[in-house]
Amino acid sequence: MLYQSKIAGLGSYVPENVVSNEDLSKVMDTNDEWIQERTGIQERRHIKKGDGNSTAVMGMKAAKIALERAKIDKDDIDLIVFATLSPDYYFPGCGVQVQEMLGIDTCPALDVRNQCSGFIYGLSVADQFIKTGMYKNVLLIGSENHSGGLDMTTRGRSVSVIFGDGAGAAVLTRSDDKGQGILSTHLHSEGKHALELSLKGPSTMHWVPELIEENPQEDIPYYPYMNGQFVFKNAVQRFSEVIMEGLKENQLEVGDIDMLIPHQANLRISQFIQKKFKLTDDQVYNNIQKYGNTTAASIPIALTEAWEQGKIKEGDHVVLAAFGSGFTWGSAIIKW
Numbered sequence: 001m002l003y004q005s006k007i008a009g010l011g012s013y014v015p016e017n018v019v020s021n022e023d024l025s026k027v028m029d030t031n032d033e034w035i036q037e038r039t040g041i042q043e044r045r046h047i048k049k050g051d052g053n054s055t056a057v058m059g060m061k062a063a064k065i066a067l068e069r070a071k072i073d074k075d076d077i078d079l080i081v082f083a084t085l086s087p088d089y090y091f092p093g094c095g096v097q098v099q100e101m102l103g104i105d106t107c108p109a110l111d112v113r114n115q116c117s118g119f120i121y122g123l124s125v126a127d128q129f130i131k132t133g134m135y136k137n138v139l140l141i142g143s144e145n146h147s148g149g150l151d152m153t154t155r156g157r158s159v160s161v162i163f164g165d166g167a168g169a170a171v172l173t174r175s176d177d178k179g180q181g182i183l184s185t186h187l188h189s190e191g192k193h194a195l196e197l198s199l200k201g202p203s204t205m206h207w208v209p210e211l212i213e214e215n216p217q218e219d220i221p222y223y224p225y226m227n228g229q230f231v232f233k234n235a236v237q238r239f240s241e242v243i244m245e246g247l248k249e250n251q252l253e254v255g256d257i258d259m260l261i262p263h264q265a266n267l268r269i270s271q272f273i274q275k276k277f278k279l280t281d282d283q284v285y286n287n288i289q290k291y292g293n294t295t296a297a298s299i300p301i302a303l304t305e306a307w308e309q310g311k312i313k314e315g316d317h318v319v320l321a322a323f324g325s326g327f328t329w330g331s332a333i334i335k336w
């Protein structure tokens, strides 16, 4: 390893439009009690038609804040990495859109498709480029417009009540201090469970007329599908494993964690991990109550908020962990 990378600036953005559990119960057969009891979610944000937001636009807004806080000029960005499962276009990716919106000239822009683990996969990519010395400054974004593609009827309720819109961003830069910054990242995937949490189409294999013809009305595959309980069971196992893997790699113990930021999939999953590792409320940051599950955006939004609230201090060991569709999962161990 030639260099170390560190997070120099963080930013987040969520649309203004708040959608409460009560609001959802007006359009589908659900209720506040079920949603809070099973997921911990109280409200989430949805893009409102005409508010100008999209996955790329929200990503750009979060990126502007991160760049300002990092005190790094947009023209000094060597690479843009954009993680999302809900891009504005089938192609090209959101990375090039943000590049254009920010007025960055011709740096490379890469889109990452790793769903809930997208930010950690992106962080790992950014870290490797900085470590080898190829790039100095990387802009990493996680952003999702879930509301643009959810089944907002009772048929889709087990998925639609969970997901929300938003974006988070981090600027990574080269650090001279080898003991500070991203200490390690750990990535995994298991493709045999690909369809347990998936959106089949529209895609080259499943174009819209075929989708409608092939499938009975009650199972429309142009909305996301999730085998909830199966995903839940795998999530708690993989979260625990990948956190331990990261700690071990750095000769750290669970007690050395100053702040754990788990991907905000379900408050029950975070609470399970917290209990298992015997962490206090101050050692785990959750905000799913306010935003729902924002997939690739959830970790950078939570990390930004925890940092803004002064919950992360220099020298702290910060652990990020995620699990999601693919299945994919990962962790990052950071010395702040």
Ligand code: UT7
Pocket: 029, 030, 031, 034, 035, 038, 039, 116, 157, 158, 159, 161, 227, 228, 229, 231, 232, 235, 264, 265, 266, 269, 293, 295, 323, 324, 325
């Ligand atoms: O971010 C990527 C990773 N994602 C995750 O880790 C999510 C993992 N899974 C979960 O969080 C949970 O499985 C869910 C929150 C999705 C679902 O909770 P659950 O306790 O597993 O509920 P269930 O799917 O077993 O459904 C229980 C009941 C069913 O009714 P019956 O069959 O018992 O009569 C559902 O039809 O709850 C019903 N139900 C609802 N009721 C009211 C499902 N969705 C709703 C709803 N409102 N929104």
